[in-house]
Every structure is written in C-alpha cells, then in structure tokens.
Amino acid sequence: MTTDDLLTVSQFSVSYDVNPPVEAVRDVSITVRRGEILGLAGESGCGKTTLAYGIQRLLKPPAVITSGSAVFHDESGEDIDINTMDDVQLRAFRWEKASMVFQGAMNALNPIITIGAQLQDVFSTHRPAMSRREHRLEAGRLLDIVGVGSGRLRSYPHELSGGMRQRVMIAMALALKPQLMIMDEPTTALDVLVQREILDQISDLRKEFGFSVIFITHDLPLLLEISDRIAVMREGRIVEIDTARNLYENPRHDYTRRLLASFPSLTGERGGFVRRPSESALDAESGVTVQ
Amino acid sequence: GCTSGNSSSTSESGAALTIAKPDGAIATESNNPWIGESSGMKLGYLNAILEPLGIVNLVSPSDEVRPWLASEITWTDDYRAVTLVARDGVTWNDGEDFTAEDIEFTFTMFTTKPELDTAALGITDVTRDGDSVTVTFAGSMFSKQDKVLHKQILPKHIWESVEDPATFANPNPVGTGPYVLSQFDTQSVELTARDDYWGGKLAVPTLYYVSYNDNTALTTALANGDADWAQAFIPNVKSAYLDKDPENNVYWAAAGLAIDTMFVNTQTKPFNDVAFRKAMNLVIDRTQYADIAREGSVPVVSSVTGLPTPVGDPFISAEYKGETYKVDADAAKSLLKDAGYTWAGKSLVDPSGAPVTFALSVPQGWNDYVTGISLIADAAKSLGVEATVDTPDSDTWWEAKGTGDFQAILHWTDTGATPYDLYSNMMDGRWLKPLGESADFNFGRFDSPKATAALNEYTNAADDATRGAALETVQKIFVDEVPAMPVGTRPFIGAFNTRSYVGWPGEDNPYAPADPTQPTAVLILTELEAAN
C-alpha cells in the first residue's frame, strides 16, 4: 500500500507574469509516495513555496501555471488531474484530499476569530451532515491529539505561543484525514526544543494516520533527519532527488554538496572545518566579486 | 411651474396662510413680547395675537392714525403726553374683558422695569381716569408716535403676577388679537382665527409661521408656494419669484422714511472738504444702486433731500420739490476745480498736493451693501479717485463704525412716521462723539450746531408751521453740506400671493407696510378676503 504513488507532478512550471516574467518553477517532475515524508530543500527564493502552492492551485495572479500536470491518485483508485478542475471541484478537493501547513503559522490564523471557530469551519464546509456539537467535539479532539488541549478551543491565536499555534495549524490540517499534507517551513520560527517536539508529533501522527508529507525547509540538517526522500531545489528546478541517506552520503550535484559542507557538526570534531578555506567556492556563488 | 399644493391645505372655511421668515431654527417656544428674539417676536406670530393701540401708516405717514385698541388717541400739542381711551367690547382670548387698566398696566411696566423700554420712550407718568389713560413722556414724541402707539397691550391679569417679565415664556399667550396660538412646534407655529374677535369675521382660518434657515431657502419656498407671505429681500426677484406665478405673486417694496446712506468721515480727509463731498454726491448713481445692488427690487431714492418718494413727498420743502439726483461727472469736476483740486494724469490731487483716495467699507457678507460700495468705488474712478473696497468681518466693522475709524461706509437710518429719524441719524449733534468714542449714529461726525438746533426744533415744536420751517432748514443744510450721501431707499418689503386671498396693501392702496413681523400686520390680517 505504501509503495504506490499518491501524487505525480510532471513537467510542472509556474511563472509570475510580471515584468520581466519570473519563472519560479521550471519543469519540475516528482512523485510523492503514499505514506512517505518527502523533504524539499533549497535556498531562499528557489521556488519551494511556489511549487507547493502551485500544485494546490492556491497561487493568485499574476502567477500562472504554464505547463505540466499534477495528478492526484486517490485512495479510491480514481486519478484526479488538479489542473483541469474548476472552482467548485477544487474547493471539494482541497483539505479533503490534501491539506497544508503554511509557512509562518503566526499569520496563518485569523487573529480575531477563536481557533475553535477556525477549526470548525473546516467541518461545517466539508461535513455539513454533522451537527454543530459534533463539530465542536471533533475540533476539541484534534486539539487533544496535537497536545494543545481541547480547553483552548475558545482561545484567540495571540493567546497561544508560537509552538501552540503551529500545532493548531497541524490539527487543522489533520481534520479531514487527508492523504497528503504539505508543510511549508512549519518550524523555522521556533526554537529547537519546540521544533523537536513538533517534529516528533508529526512522525507519530503519520504513523497513526498514514498520510504522506511534503516537508519544505531550508534547514538541511533537519530534513536529513526526518525525511524518507529529499529533493533539492535550485532556481526553480529540482537538481537532485534521493533518499535521505543516499543524499547525505553520496551527494551527486555540486549544489547539494556545497549545502552539506555548510553546516558544522554538533557533536563531531571541531576546529578545521570552520576555518577551512572554502571561501572561494562560496563566494563564486554569492554573486559578489571577491577581492 | 407653481405648486401651491402644500400651502392650501383647505379646511372648509378657507386656505391656510403660511408666513415665513429666514431666521433659522426656532428652537424653543417663548411667547414673550419683550424679547425680540423670542419665538413669538422673531417669527412675528405675536403680532396676530397682540394688538397695538393705534396704527400709524409708515408707508404713507400723512394718513390719519387709525385707532385700534384705543378708540380715541389725543396728543397734546407738544406731543409730550397722550390720552388713550380703551375700546369697548374687546375681549381677551381667555374670555376676560379688555379695559383701560390693561393699557395702564402695560405702560407702567416701562417705568418700573426700564430695561423693557427698548424704544427709549422715556415715560414719566401713567395715569388712568375711568376709560382713559394718560401717558406722559420726558420728551416730545412727535417723531416717535408710531413707537408709542404700536406698543402692544398685554393682559394685566396674566402679567401682574409674573415675576421676571424678561424670562417668562408665556406658554399660553393671551391677547386681544384675531388669532390664537393653537399649536407650537419647532418646525411651524399654527394659529387659528378667533370667532369672537371684536373686529368681526376673519377670512383666513389658519396661519402658519415657518422659519427657513436662509434667504435662499425662503425664496425657494415662496417661489414654489410653500410659503405665502414673507418680509424678505428676494434677489433677482423677477425670475426667481414673480415669473413662477405672474398672475398671483406680488413683491411690494414700499418705501418708508428710511434710507441706505453713505456715511463719510467729515473729520478726516478727503471727506472733510464739503466740495469733495458734493462732488462725490454728484457721481453716485442711485438708479444703478437700486438696479444692481438691490436687484431692481426697491424704489430709487431720487429727491436731493434724500427722502424716498412717494412717502416723503409731503415733507420735501418747496425749494427742493422736483429736484432729483443726477449723475454729472463734469459738474463734479468743475466743482472740484473751483475748490482747488487738480489732476495728475487721471488721478485727482487735492489742494495740498496729495492724491485723493479713500476706502469704502461694509461687513463681509452684507451682499447688497458690498455690491453698493463696489459701484460707488467704480463711480469714484470717474473723478480720478482711487477708492478701495474693504469688507472686514461685521464685528470689526461695527466697532470701527462707532468710533469713526473709517472713511466711508454704507449704513441705514432708522425709520419713523416723520423724516426726523432719517435726518437726525445723519447730521444731529446729539449723537456726536469725539473720534475714538463709540457713537450710535452720525458716524461721520457731522458737526453743525445749526442742524442740531433745527432738528431739535422740528421734533419739539408745538405747531406745524415751526416744524415746517425747521425741516426746511434741515433739508437745506443737508443738501448744501452733504453730511452723508443717500444711496437707496430702505423699503418695507413684502412678498405675498393672491392665490387664496386678496385685500393686500399695495401701490394703489398703501394702507400698511406688507410686513408680517410688524405690529401693523394685524390690520392686514383683518383686511384679507378670500380670493373668489
């Protein structure tokens, strides 16, 4: 069950139709397998977010998908081509099949509505048959699952810490038990302890519910630890995709190698690595002339 | 089109009459006749409730005084006392009888509470003898007859128990007049006709008194028939009002004995020179003033005596009968040349060699006056005089006017049953104050003991011949020395329509000014008849 594909993205390109046009994602092809965590790494601005939004068709003008397709292989066996859906179909598809945890959860919650109401929104839209009480119960249960506690249903976002808010977002993403969850830098703004807790939680939840995750971050050490496979992105293209271990041990692309060389080891040997004269290689890339 | 719809909410006996004022919100009900700003006085509806003793026809002062609440009015020859006989059969609208005691009471109020004597009558004594009351004054009331007789008589039985007459709101106004207050409302005041009025049956069953926030709104209301009768200056009267219903709309500006005049500062240059005053007087175009500044809606002041015609005709001395103002720049220039003035290029230079300039000022916002001085400034150019036009705010202007801090202003004169006020205001030494101190009239500080004496004689004389002679002297001084320059008449204005009622005063029957806010309005109300 876990070996078959969940999402097939092929030759996917997105560009921002501004002057001059920005081709943010270029001919990207990846497959997400059922139940796996697919890491997506790459420097800032390389198009990670654009890709993630693009396959959900969440981008607003001037963004336009210029080529390719994203096909979702539903549990039921049906293949859904996301690019051909209209408004209404997409609304039904979103969250039900694929949900999302957004970059910067701080802003992803409406500050003036209780988190309970924001959770229940999902149910009242997608599960209209359920009663309001059930909606509430369900929302409370979700908060319990992510460790925020159903007691906080009536809290406003600002009353929660950053970590809690992030978990509320995860709870929300879990609400309909989707088959795919896209997480765009879900832990970047948090400190390491909280980050760790959340990552552990995601792993646990995935075990329990069996969904696939696309995990986006620029923190490569983190990805190496939690992903099954990692795709490295650069200037809108996927330059390398492999299992985490393979990537760590035998990086094939130059850029991957450079990334791997850029973080010091926590517990390993100290010294040489840091003041290693690797600057020439680095500066050649940074776009600024070196003396 | 004319939409008379709203005003003719016909009851069985006739249409209502809507009387309007441009005075802004009415705010609170006060039927206090002592306070000019009380709702009753401001809108004027008290004039339909309270009645005067007699009616002096201010638009035709030579007419006999018409006795009203007093059935007989007898002045002493020197006009220092008047004997009034209370009319029989008059009842207050609360059923009480009207008696001489009420007259006595009303006049006694002025002596006990001098602050109520806003006409400065200076009553010294009030005595009653049965039906007749004799009021004695400190001075001659010859030129103030109207002010005495137009005092409205109040019911003693109501007012004797009022502690402070100035603040008494008088919620149920009791009067002898033809109408009673039936409903007060801040939007409109409704009055209904009495059926027991001593003067007989009334044609108009209901009166509404309404206030508009400004002249424009009032004009609109008169034009579209929302209002029937108003005392309001209507600019551009023909197209804005008369043409809306040429059959019925009437605008009657009846000259009274008051004028608009240009006061000039006779103490300072350039108007301290009588020659220059005369010359200026010769170039002011009175017709233009009437046509343009007052939009052709008032009569022209034509007699060189400054008296409006026809109302002033009986007072014009033989010498000046038929002599009218004419614009004559050449005559003016030769006058100036004779007096030693020269011209440098186009501009006039006075004998001392200084160029002649002066400033004309009237308050901003006093639109007809502002137009007026603009016209005069233009006229001054024909003499080579640079006249500037100032429009300070009214308070500044008012203060400067009083202290004589001006060169030329436009101002009005008071009105009365005789030309006394008109001339006194312009040239009487009794107003004279040094420059810098506030004067109430004679702002130009025209200082002529001869004129002062003649005016005194005119008002205090005990016989008509002396009066006539005194007035002649006054007029001669006025014409020769030009203490001020009349520019226009200051008529009693009335706008009304004949759609529902006729019997209005008018050119052919000027029995009273068509002004609903005067005590004489009661006369008009009793004269009106249904139109068909």
Place this chain on the structure above:
Amino acid sequence: MTHKRNAFGRLGQTFAMFRNGKSVAGLSILGAFCLVAIFGDWIAPYGPLDKDFTALRQAPSWVHWLGTTHMGEDVLSQIIYGTRGVLVVGFTAGVIATFIAVGIGVTAGYVTGWRSESLSALTNVFLVIPGLPLIIIIASQYENPSLLLISSVLAITGWAWGGRVLRAQTMSLRNRDFIQAARANGEPLYRIIAVEMLPNLTAIIASSFVGTVIAAVLGLTTLAFIGVIPITNLNWGTILFWAQQNGAFPDFWWWYVPAGLCIALLGMALSLINFGIDEYVNPRLRSAGERARAMRKKGFVLSDRVTAVRPRATDDDSTRQ
C-alpha cells in the same frame, strides 16, 4: 559620477511616490491650475471686477465665455483670478498644518510617557474644538484678514488628524531596528528624527499634506460661501457666495456650476495624487489597481481564487492574435 547618481537617485526616491499613473494625472491637473493661478493676469479676458453694466447676468456667449454676474462681471475671469486665492490658501494651509502635524506628531511619537501622552492630549483637544467658530473668532481679530491668516486658521483647525496619524506611525518606527541602530551609533536626537525617521515618513507626510490641502480648499470655499471670509479675497467660494446671495440658484447655472466644478476638479486632482501616494506606501494597492487592467488584458480574472492554468503554447497563440 557616482555622486551625481547619488543625488539624482535620492531625489528620485523622494518623489518616487508621485511616479505612477494616478499621481501623474493628478499632478497634471494641479499643474494646469497652477499655471492658471500664475498667469491669470494674462489669461483672463477681463479684470475680475470689471463691471459691464450693459451685460448683467448674461448666459455664456462668445464675449463672455462663462456669462456674467449681477454686476456684469465676467465669470470666467473671476474663476481664473480666483484660482490663485484657492491655491495659495490651500497650499499655505497645507504647509503650515503639515509643519505643526510633523512637529507635534513626530515628537509625540518619538518621546514616551507623560510627554507623549500630553502631546497626544493636545492633539485631541484640537480635534475636539469646533473649527468654524474658531475660524470666525480668529478672523475677527483682524481688520482685513490676509490670505496667510486665513490659511493659518485653517491649518490650526486642520493639523490634528495628520498629527495623530504621524504619531502612530512614528511610534511604530521608533522601535524599528534601524532607528535603534542609529541610537546605538550615538546619533543625536534631532538627526535621528530628521535624517533617519522623516524620510521614512515622507509618504505619510505627503499624503497628510494633500489631505489638508483638500480640506483647506473645501474649508475655504465653504467659509467664503457662508460669508465668513472677506469676499475681497477673490476665490471660487466667493463666486459661489455671490451667486447664491444673488439668487443664481438654480436659474443662472453658468454662475455657479463652473466654480463648483473647479473645486471638485481640484479636489479630484489632489485625491488622485493621494491615491498614488497610498499605492506607493502600500504596494499591494498598486498591484491591485495599476496592474489590474494589464492583467485583465492578459486574460486573468483577478477575483479568481484558483491559479490559472495556461500552457505556454496557447498563451503565445493568444498574444499573437
């Protein structure tokens, strides 16, 4: 070379907020009015107060393009001459009000504690005081209030709003890192305010300036119309005042329509400039407005909540067509 670029670049950035379609349109209209104000004497066919007693209240004709008043004055000439008063008062009031608003608002935003609170209370007092009587009162202290005085009065009653906005903005700026950094560098207070803060406030100052100019122009014309301001200061408001006093409404449309339209046009121009500034301050507004049309042309539906799919090939076809 670099210096030149620097100078121009700085100037360019200072006025960058005026570099969009709306601002340019607004500035053009405003410029036209300015030209009229400056060259009024040459443009106007007659003197504003020249009276032609043979042509009273005439409808527009070839002789008098916009007709005449009750005194036979040429309405067009009055409007042309009146422009100067309106612009002078509007801009002077705007400048004065902006100075006060910047002085008090920025200071109130930068200092803290009771000093800030009391300056803010002062601002509120000025918001609370009814403007009209204040104007009448101050104007009445002077014989013949000059344009400058009128502008000052309009400014005094009009600065408070801008002051409030600036205070709020300054308060958010003062805790920004770059201001803290300037403090840590040991920059003196006046320099922090003048050099580090003000440039970042320019857009808001400009927009509050434009706002006060609009308010002053409307205030001036309204006051002139009510008859509170000496009508010797010829401006569009006085034209309307005369028109109304002389019963021009509604028959003599040529007397009151052009002046009213001029006021509206000037107001419109100023608000266009303000639109431009708003868009500059908030780039989102820009992309919403300016690009909207361009995008619609390209076939986007902006209210679409779904990303458009438009394969490149067909896109090329459609653009070629």
Place this chain on the structure above:
Amino acid sequence: MRFILRRTAFYAFTAWAAITINFFLPRMMKGDPVSAYLQKNQGRISPEAIDSLRTLFGLDSTKSLLEQYIDYWQLLLSGDLGRSFSKGLAPVTDVIASAIPWTIGLVGLATVLSFALGTAIGGLIGWRRGSRADAIVPVATFFSTVPYFWMGLIAIAVFSTTLGWFPASHAYDKGTQPGFSLEFAGQVIQHGFLPALTLVIGSLGGWILGMRNMMITVLDEDYVTVAQAKGLRPVRVLINYAARNASLPQLSSFAMSLGFIVGGTLVMELVFSYPGAGKLLLDATTAKDYPLMQGLFLVITLAVLVANIIADVAYAILDPRTRQMEA
C-alpha cells in the same frame, strides 16, 4: 487598572482643556451680544435701546473674567447652562434639546448608512479587485470633493424645484405635531431623504476607499489563503476572514465620526433649512450668544470625547489582541 486610570486622567484633561477653551473663545470675539443684535435687526431697533438691552441680557455685571470662569464651572457642575440671548432668553438646555434630536437623527442615520454602505461597497470592490467595480472609487471620491453646499443646492434645484419629488426644506410638514404616527414618520422620511442622500453621497467615498484599501491588504494575509485552501465557500471567506478583519480600522474611524454627528453639518442645515445643532452654532456665533455657544461646545466636546472612548472600547472588544493588552 493603571491603564484605565491613565486613560481616565487623559480624557479628563482633554475635557477640561476643551471646556476651558470653550469658555474663553467666545469671549475673545470682537463685538458683544447687543451690537450683534442691533446688527441683525438693521435699523429695526434704535440704538437708544442699548442700555435696556444690556440689562435685559444680564450683561451689566462687572465681574472679572476669572470670576465669570468660576461661576461658569459652578453652573456647569449644577447642570445649568444659562439662558440663550439669541433664542428669547430660553434656557440653553431647552434650546439644545430641541435641535439635537434632529441632528442626531438625520446626520446620525446618514453617517451610519454611509458607513454601512461604504464599507460594504468597499469590501466588495476590494474583494473583486481589478473588476469594473473599481470605477466606483473615483466616482465616489469625486462626490466627496464636491463642495457639499453646491451639491445640496443642485439637488434641491433638480429633485425639489424641478421634479417636485421631495420637499426642499424642514424636517416635516408644517402643522404636523411630532408623534409616533405613520403619517409623521412618512413625512420625516420624505423631508429627510434629500439631505440624507446628499450627506451619504458626500461621505461615501472615504468609507469605500478606506475599506477597499484595507480589504486589499487583508486579502494578502496568509489566513485568507488558508481559508481558501480549506475549501471554504468564497462568501464565507469574504465575510468571516477578509471583511471582518478589514473593517476593524473602519470601525474605529466610525466611532470617531459618531462624535462629530452632534456638531451637525452646518452646511446641510443651511441648505435644507433642517433643524439642527450646526445652524444653531452659527446663529449663536453671529449673535455672540455666549451661553448658547458654550452649551453647544460642551455638548460637542463631550460627544467627541465619548466617541473617542467608545472607539477605544470598541476596538478592545472587537480586536481580541488589544483586549489582552489592556485588560
């Protein structure tokens, strides 16, 4: 608590300052009630009456300004605002009470309507940015830069004089007694329609623009995108996520504008002869009617202050973020 105390002190100070200014301002004016009265009656009152009038108006006392100021506070605290010279010596409280309901009724209704309409339209324009509805913005702005009196006079000329659809003046027909009858209500609506319409049109632009701009800003917030990603119906996103947040700043300006209602709109009242506080204020000012001016100033000042407080409180209630900070 500290915060509340501080706010209270702050408002008390503002109130004191404004009331004091209100006392001194009228007295700084040139002229006095008597000469103003004579001016108004141009020639109908003889200047010989000046002394009587002084006594009548109670201006004959020789108290120093400071004594008067103290008296003023004493009277104020006992709820007595004095008597109005220009309204027949009626108590100022009565005079104001007769005008305020109309002002609040009409101007208030117009403000509320204009706010509601403007916010709704602005919200929709912002939501459908780039659509043809954008054209409404410049049109609405145009109307808000047109001088109000001009628009009012033209409205009268067109709808009242020429078409005869609406009465041109007053709040209801003459001869009608205010009351809770259907007829009266009908009249009030008919009379109020034009003034209200012009007021609404004149102020709509600001609300539309403010809301549109806020809406556009809010629409780019992540939580709106999240709401869409959740598959919510557009209406729900619009109302619950976009408009709700975008209207917060609008609400605080709305509360502020409520404060200005009491002052009325002088020009509207002039043009439509509508009873109200604005015209009263102008009358009082030209008549140098100190007591009435002070009374009106007081009411206006308090209204603005109360509106300010309401704005503060409303914001605290509507925006939970501030609630926590200020609790």
Place this chain on the structure above:
Amino acid sequence: MTTLEFRDVTKKYRVRGSGELIALDKVNFTLTSGRTIALVGQSGSGKSTIAKILTQLERVSSGQVLLDGTPIPTWGRPLRRYRQTVRMVFQDPFASLNPYHTIRHHIERPLRLDRVVPADQVEEEVFRLLNRVRLSPEQTIDRRPHELSGGQRQRVAIARALASRPALLIADEPVSMLDVSIRLEVLNLLAELQREANLGVLYITHDLATARHFSDEIMVLHHGKVVEHGPSDDVILHPTHPYTLALRDASPDPEKHFAASTTIPGATT
C-alpha cells in the same frame, strides 16, 4: 585589552496587566577582546535584552555593567564614547538598515560621527570596510538595502558595526534568517575579524552547532538566568544542566542520526 563585565545584572519589564516580568535575573559574565562568547537559549530567554543593555538601549534594573572596571556611562558624550567601543549587529538584517538611505550613508555615519578618520578619507575608509566584508564597493555603495540580498545586508550591518573600530562586537542572531550556505560565510567573516583585529564577540544564537564551532565559551540562558557557562566543547559535549542537555538533543544532527543508523519511522527504504 578591553573587558566588559556584567555584575548581578537584573532587568525587569513592566508588563500591562500582569505586573513585572523578570527578563534577566542576576546575570554575571565577562566579555574580553579577542574572545568569543556564544549566548544560547530559547526564544524569550533574555538574549536580546543582554545585547540591548550592553549598547545602553535599555537600562539595568539593578546590578552593574563595568567597562574595564568602571561603570558604563548612561548619558551624553561619555555614552557616545562608550558606544564607540561596543557595537552591535542587530538581529534582523532586513529591519536594521534604513530603507531610505544608501549603503554609503550607513557606513559613513559612524565614521563621521566618531571622527574615526579625517573627513577627506571617509570615502576611502568606506571602500576599505566594504572590501573587508567582501562586498564590492563599486557595486554596492550607492545601492539601497532593498537592492541587496539578505546575506549582503548582513555584511553591510557588520561593516557598519566595525566602522568605529570597536573593541567589542555584539552580534544578535546574525544568521538566524539565512540559509546554511550564507550562514557559514558570515560566521567565517566574523572569525577572521576576530583574529585580525583582536575583536571580542558576543555571539547570540540558538544554533548550538555554530555556537560550538565559532566561540570560545558558551553561556546558556534559561528564563533570564545563566544556567550553564563554560568552554564551548565542555558545554556541548558534557552538559551539566538538564536544559542544555535537552537543547543539545533537540538540535538536528545528521551525523549522529545516520551514524546511529536508526530507521526513520515509517520509511521503507
């Protein structure tokens, strides 16, 4: 040799509603030129507060900050002179440069303000500083911050801080927003400067790995208290305080991860 000493420094903030918040609680440490101290700790533990006190953007509530044994000035010219000795690189490279001004302005100001070099050499010095942080002066000097990338901005901020030739540099999370490759670049630069100019650095971060490799000592802050302080390797490899331990264990460490060869939960390779 400059030393800056924190002696029992306590900082309290008044918080609306809930009274006081103790941001720093009796903190002691000494910063010496030529050495680097890393300051780690979770969000809100008081790291930036220490930095702000050092630059006198905040005042202490109690305790003392001593520069070479004397209390640091709080006012006027002496304060300015003090600030010349201790410079700070702000946490956020996007916020700490004035968007309105050019890079030239940013670097020139401290030079002119502190009269580091004669007026006619200012331009030269700006070039030198930019070269120092490996920015091409010709290309950057007349640009404005928004025309630079995050890493470039960070280097401008460092150049600015170095312009006055301070003895001590406080770098508040200078790399938290940058991705790994740029991060390393910036840190190397600091290390180099430290060696060359004998600079003392307070390196504030929550990235334990870089803290360990770039500093001589590590100080762990927890709820305003210093819970552990010692040579960096000691602190990381043999933490004594449970919080430090937790922090270390939570930090991603691929090396350990792959070395331990644990299967990733749910993954089927």
